[in-house]
Amino acid sequence: xxxxxxxxxxxxxxxxxxxxxxxxxxxxxxxxxxxxxxxxxxxxxxxxxxxxxxxxxxxxxxxxxxxxxxxxxxxxxxxxxxxxxxxxxxxxxxxxxxxxxxxxxxxxxxxxxxxxxxxxxxxxxxxxxxxxxxxxxxxxxxxxxxxxxxxxxxxxxxxxxxxxxxxxxxxxxxxxxxxxxxxxxxxxxxxxxxxxxxxxxxxxxxxxxxxxxxxxxxxxxxxxxxxxxxxxxxxxxxxxxxxxxxxxxxxxxxxxxxxxxxxxxxxxxxxxxxxxxxxxxxxxxxxxxxxxxxxxxxxxxxxxxxxxxxxxxxxxxxxxxxxxxxxxxxxxxxxxxxxxxx
Ligand code: MRU
Numbered sequence: 001x002x003x004x005x006x007x008x009x010x011x012x013x014x015x016x017x018x019x020x021x022x023x024x025x026x027x028x029x030x031x032x033x034x035x036x037x038x039x040x041x042x043x044x045x046x047x048x049x050x051x052x053x054x055x056x057x058x059x060x061x062x063x064x065x066x067x068x069x070x071x072x073x074x075x076x077x078x079x080x081x082x083x084x085x086x087x088x089x090x091x092x093x094x095x096x097x098x099x100x101x102x103x104x105x106x107x108x109x110x111x112x113x114x115x116x117x118x119x120x121x122x123x124x125x126x127x128x129x130x131x132x133x134x135x136x137x138x139x140x141x142x143x144x145x146x147x148x149x150x151x152x153x154x155x156x157x158x159x160x161x162x163x164x165x166x167x168x169x170x171x172x173x174x175x176x177x178x179x180x181x182x183x184x185x186x187x188x189x190x191x192x193x194x195x196x197x198x199x200x201x202x203x204x205x206x207x208x209x210x211x212x213x214x215x216x217x218x219x220x221x222x223x224x225x226x227x228x229x230x231x232x233x234x235x236x237x238x239x240x241x242x243x244x245x246x247x248x249x250x251x252x253x254x255x256x257x258x259x260x261x262x263x264x265x266x267x268x269x270x271x272x273x274x275x276x277x278x279x280x281x282x283x284x285x286x287x288x289x290x291x292x293x294x295x296x297x298x299x300x301x302x303x304x305x306x307x308x309x310x311x312x313x314x315x316x317x318x319x320x321x322x323x324x325x326x327x328x329x330x331x332x333x334x335x336x337x338x339x340x341x342x
Pocket of ligand 1: 161
């Protein structure tokens with residue numbers, strides 16, 4: 001599997017790949033302050049639950065370097081995006097480690113812990129790839145046809161991806177895979193997935209979100225694998241809006257539906273999907289066909305300025321529709337997550 005990384009240390013800053021410019025441009029941005037880091041998460045220059053968590057951890061280190069108080073930094077970063085629990089998980093881990101670290105050592109300790117969070121994410125996702133691979137290998141024909149939604153590839157993590165990790169593992173094992181990539185309106189994260197797969201040389205097709213049900217019904221999908229932004233203790237899963245409809249279609253037609261996520265995405269304190277906060281994003285991003293928010297304004301308007309818009313960014317897939325959750329510690333039934341807490 002490749003070791004392409006989305007975030008790299010650069011002296012007293014970090015460099016990220018600006019995902020608002022992809023796939024049109026490959027542009028890197030150096031983050032050197034708390035404000036720049038919080039903005040990068042908010043406007044989705046970095047996105048995807050695990051990458052948001054790692055970036056926020058580095059944001060704490062940058063803030064301490066600026067002389068900003070730990071709790072203030074945590075508050076600013078925690079307010080950026082509400083649904084992906086990896087953000088809060090990473091900030092909580094930083095708080096736990098740093099509040100007992102003497103002031104003079106705090107900044108250096110913050111960099112070490114952020115680095116550990118990033119490295120552990122890369123390792124966890126590689127393990128997700130290894131653990132998920134047998135699910136593709138048991139399919140009897142080739143290519144194995146996987147449907148995914150949004151982008152849960154290496155771009156959404158520190159490295160390897162979650163939902164795409166078993167696909168990359170299959171490629172590394174010389175197995176033939178074909179991927180259905182849904183566009184993922186309104187931000188078109190499916191274009192990021194298609195960009196990744198093109199770079200990797202993995203055959204795929206981009207489809208309109210609404211084409212997914214037909215392809216599942218026609219028997220053209222062997223399994224669905226999606227990522228997650230927060231998995232409640234009972235297995236209900238928040239992921240990019242549109243995931244639930246795929247799960248419903250998969251259940252109706254007997255297609256296995258898997259969620260792939262590191263254990264850091266499981267919120268053991270959250271009892272069920274109803275308790276997961278769903279991010280409502282700005283109507284302005286819904287109105288652009290391209291989904292590019294800070295690129296060259298090539299986006300074409302798809303709505304009139306006065307059309308009321310609702311833009312929930314995530315939905316909840318009930319545990320009952322999920323065949324299994326692929327983690328770095330194995331594949332679990334959605335009702336068996338308690339085992340991970342031990
Ligand atoms: O709004 P985004 O692009 O941050 O949402 C990302 C997703 O919903 C992904 O599917 C999820 O975070 C899993 S990423 C490994």
